[in-house]
Amino acid sequence: MGSAKQQTAVSKVMNLLHEWDKGSKSVRHKILVNFIEENMNKTGPELDSEFAEAASLFLARLTAWLRLTYMIGTSLTQQLQAITIFVSSSSGHKFLSEFLEVGGILTLLEILGLKQSKEIDKTQAIVLLQCVANSxxxxxxxxxxxxxxxxxxxxxxxxxxxxxxxxxxxxLLSLAEGNPRFCQQVYKGLIALLPCSSPKAQQMAAQCLVKVQPMVENAHPSIVEPLLAITRTLHLEVQYEAIQLINLLMDYSVRDKLLEGLIRSLKPSKEEILSGKQPEILSDQHKSGVLAPPLPVYVQQAAAAKCILLLCENSLERAETLIQMRVVHHLMVAMGNQDYADSQRQASLTLEFLCRTFPIVDDHVKEAVTESFYTSFMADPESLYVNMTAIQADVLLSNKVNIPGGNELAES
Incomplete structure (x- = not known):
């Protein structure tokens, strides 16, 4: 026969379970709140001791009620928090097994997909999934x-x-790490997130790809187009992460496609420019004093110039490759774009770096423009666009600079 203390604990647990079984929604909600307050961060053995070695009976009731009510959201946050206490408890592996045996993972994933689920419940469901993954x-x-x-x-x-x-x-990062069977699947899922409509999700997807890319052997070709596309965003934090990812991918097989895409972005086609313009009949005449946002192709043009400067600074060998791909010609075209000042500024800074690094580039640029313009450009490339005339812009737009291949560059 057990001690008086054990008998008291057993009686307390039996009363609690009876109160749960017979209780209304409000009664169960109160039990959950009290349980969460009293048992946060307890270990598995401590939970078992608290429930007189019958903690599994309470967990079984929690999981059963969760499966019955998760679609209508009755005390869902508290249910998930209470189950998390069990699943995340140190030395509480049996609680994790019991949760999984009743289909806990599928229930949590369904909560994530429900339109009526509250954000706080989705967050808690992910936290609980993270506890499972951490095991x-x-x-x-x-x-x-x-x-x-x-x-x-x-x-x-x-x-x-x-x-x-x-x-x-x-x-997602946790599911990629130490999980070779599914790392590639996580990687492709992150690529699929790049074109989504949420800037925050795009930023996070690019951040994750920077960490996950080294875990996979090769870069998937499907990453190129969506990655280049998000450089059109007006959200600078997204653009920054995209540029960091492009820089990382220079060591992978998609390097040449990315470089070609960046150079192409410096000189958008007429079709791309026209497709981004809003028809005049749709413009709001009452907002004539408000500056319209720049065309996405111009934002991409500026981002491409910024990215190319980073790539050139990081590797002179890569800079030589870009020069052979006619980057100088395309940079001068971007400098002549008087529709978007940032394109001119970023292209000027990049071209100035190439001129100071490679004498052959400097010589070709000198020949392509007037002496006074060249002097102004080298003196202050960042502010060159401020005083640029229409004639100077036309000269830049119509330049024919085409620097020969590797031998001359190496000699310079």
């Missing part, structure tokens, strides 16, 4: 086998909450 590779594989990568990626793309998106990003 080892086998559990990461279970999440991935349940189509978890897609569900978490879609949640990241569609969520309006920074907290939810941050939790989703961390979970």
């Amino acid at each position: 080892g590779r086998k559990y990461k594989e279970l999440i991935c086998e349940s189509y978890g990568i897609r569900a978490v990626a879609e949640c990241l793309a569609k969520s309006k909450s920074d907290q939810t998106q941050d939790a989703a990003k961390n979970l």
Whole structure:
């Protein structure tokens, strides 16, 4: 026969379970709140001791109620928090196994996909999935086998909450690390996020790709177009992450395609420019004093010039490759774009670097423009666009600079 203390603990637990079984929604909600307050950060053995070695009976009731009510959201936040206490508890592996045995992963992934789910509940569901993933590779594989990568990626793309998106990003990174079977799938899922409509998701996807790319052997060709496309964004934080990723990919097989795309971006076609313009009949005449946002192709043009400067500064060998690909001609075209000052500024800074680094580039630029213009350009490339005349812009736009190949560059 047990001690009086044990008998008291057993009686307390039996009363709690009876109160749960017979209680209304409000009663159960109160039990959950009290449980969360009293048991946060307890270990598995401590939870078992608290419930007189019958903690699994309470967890079973929690998981059963969760499966019955998650679609209507009854105390969903508190249910998920309470289950997280069990699953994340140190030395509480049996609680994790019990949660998985009743289909816990699938339930959490369904919560992420429900339109009616609150952001706080999605965040808590991801936190609980993270606890599962933290338990080892086998559990990461279970999440991935349940189509978890897609569900978490879609949640990241569609969520309006920074907290939810941050939790989703961390979970995707966790599913890639130490999980060779599904690392490639996470990688492709992140690439699929690049074209999404959420700037925050685009930024996070690019951040994750910088970390995940070294985990996979080769860069997938499908990364090139969406990566170049997001350099058109007006969100500088997204553009920054895109440029960092492009810089990383210079060591992979997609390097040449990216360089070609960057150079092409310096000289947008007439079709691209016209497709980005709003028809005059649709413009608001009452907002004539408000500056219209720049065309996306011009934003991309400026970003390409900025990115090319970074690539050239990091590797003179890469700079030589770009020069042979006629980057000087395209930079001068971007400098002549009087529709967008930042294109002119970024292109000027990049061309000035090449002129000071490669004498042969300097000689060709001198020949292409007037002496006074060249002097002004080299003296202050960042502010050159301020006083540029229409004639000077035309000279830049119509330049025919074409620097020969590697031998002359090497000699210079």
